[in-house]
Amino acid sequence: MTTPRIHTLPNGVRVICDPMPGLETLALSVVAGRGAASEDLHRSGWSHLLEHMVFKGAGARTAREIVEVVEGAGGQVNAATGYERTSFQIRALKGSLPLGMDILADLVLRPTLDPRDLIKEKSVVAQEIAEAGDTPDDLVFELAQAAAYPDQPHGRPILGTPKSLKPADVAAIDAWRAALYAPDRLVVSAAGAVDEDELLRLAEAAFGSQPAGQGAPTPAAPQFTAGHAAKLRRLEQAHLVLLLPAFGARDDDYFPLRLFVEMLGGGMSSRLFQEARENRGLAYAIDAWSDTYADGGMLGVYAGCAAKDAGPLAALTAQQIIALTDGCTDAELARAKAQLKAHLFMAREQPLSRTETSAGQALLLGRLFPAREISEAIDAVTAADIARVGARMLKPGLVAGSVLGSKASLGAVDVFAEALKAG
Structure with missing residues (x-):
């Protein structure tokens, strides 16, 4: 095709x-x-x-x-x-x-x-x-x-x-x-x-006959800041979002970033799911994602946990980010590549997903990317690329995030920041 x-x-x-x-x-x-x-x-x-x-x-x-x-x-x-x-x-x-x-x-x-x-x-x-x-x-x-x-x-x-x-x-x-x-x-x-x-x-x-006019302004590139938000709520669970600065959809490290996220917390075999939920029982729900804008973005981790576990979970998340930056195995990188390609190519089997993906590529990148080119770009990512991406995100020393829950959970973002600094 x-x-x-x-x-x-x-x-x-x-x-x-x-x-x-x-x-x-x-x-x-x-x-x-x-x-x-x-x-x-x-x-x-x-x-x-x-x-x-x-x-x-x-x-x-x-x-x-x-x-x-x-x-x-x-x-x-x-x-x-x-x-x-x-x-x-x-x-x-x-x-x-x-x-x-x-x-x-x-x-x-x-x-x-x-x-x-x-x-x-x-x-x-x-x-x-x-x-x-x-x-x-x-x-x-x-x-x-x-x-x-x-x-x-x-x-x-x-x-x-x-x-x-x-x-x-x-x-x-x-x-x-x-x-x-x-x-x-x-x-x-x-x-x-x-x-x-x-x-x-x-x-x-x-x-075709719509006249050109004064368009809405081009958004300024978002500037990631080290901001912490904590809100006291009487809840059964504490809700955490932990953020690091990442980069945009036009960055050369876009696919390494996606694979870093996949290995960190993208599925049931990911490091966070296995360590935080399966091994230590610190959270029922935990996952990682990346938001990539035209210029700039962020890596995020969301978790729902008992209030008393919010601090230990935040520290564990920091440790896993540092450990992944220090090195990944060939097997987990291969799994992440297979998962990312499956996600992208399954979406390509749905007409609406294809229309939206094509429109996004045209708007952001000025061209369309065939499946083969995407697959080759994913396959080309190495363990060294994963380490570089982690180092890029950690280098600025910026951490942001939020906690919503009882008093015992409210310091979790500070714990995350300190654990990254200590690591």
């Missing part, structure tokens, strides 16, 4: 078609390469609020008519707002590409934006914000994000706050829509039962 190509319309909109022979379904994504990180403090949460608003009516359809016509074609419509990307997605049966393009173009370009709906959606988002605050394993991540990136867009909650949403009126939200979804940062991506000629014709008709 050939690698799909990126086509660019005269106004800058990029179009990607990724046919998957034999499928009876398709996925279509319209992705903007901007999100909450482009907001200033006074517009915090506006991108997410806008995502809500476009579904209240767009083009000639009401909110109910949008979902009825999509579901009538066997489809589902959804959207997501991130720090550096906003995505609108439709999955549907073969032959639904014209309808999907019509719906998504209306959502992005022609939302109704009724003032009465705006009042209601502010209330809905306020409830969403309150729900996140009441959910410990949501709140602990929000606290950690703010601690790592204080006074920066990447450190503010994507949902915003009731205070920052209050001044948003229809005119201001529509102006933000035009900036956020400017054509030079839009990608129209389709996969599955799709035809390239049909997609290009539909994309040109739907998005």
Whole structure:
């Protein structure tokens, strides 16, 4: 199968078609390469609020008519707002590409934006914000994000706050829509039962006449800071997030970082799962992950544990990071490579995952990466690369994180920092 190509319309909109022979379904994504990180403090949460608003009516359809016509074609419509990307997605049966393009173009370009709906959606988002605050394993991540990136867009909650949403009126939200979804940062991506000629014709008709305008600003690279957050809560479990500075999706060490994370806490054979849960019984849930933005990122570990075990668990996590930096075995590196490739290639078997991956590659990297090239890049990673990645993250001496739980757990991030320093 050939690698799909990126086509660019005269106004800058990029179009990607990724046919998957034999499928009876398709996925279509319209992705903007901007999100909450482009907001200033006074517009915090506006991108997410806008995502809500476009579904209240767009083009000639009401909110109910949008979902009825999509579901009538066997489809589902959804959207997501991130720090550096906003995505609108439709999955549907073969032959639904014209309808999907019509719906998504209306959502992005022609939302109704009724003032009465705006009042209601502010209330809905306020409830969403309150729900996140009441959910410990949501709140602990929000606290950690703010601690790592204080006074920066990447450190503010994507949902915003009731205070920052209050001044948003229809005119201001529509102006933000035009900036956020400017054509030079839009990608129209389709996969599955799709035809390239049909997609290009539909994309040109739907998005080709959109005039270029003043787009939302390019987000500044997030600057990782040594921030600690601890919040006292009467909970059965303590929730911990421990963070180290990492690097972005365009960095040459992207795949070594992914493999470092996999060996540290990516699965049941990982070091943290085996040592913290299986050998010592310090945590029921523990895993590692990496957030990679365009420029910059972080490695994180989340754990849920008894309050009395939060300190020992944080110290153990630091010890395992240091030990992995000191060296990994050939066997665990081979397992991590197999797991990472399986994760990436299983995702490639799903049309929606392919549309989103292709759009992300086009926006961040300016080209598409065939599976073979990704596989070769993963296979090329050595134990020395893993050691270098660990040293890069430890060298700045910066630690951030958060703890949510009873008093006995609140010093866990300090314990993590001290254990890294001592190691």
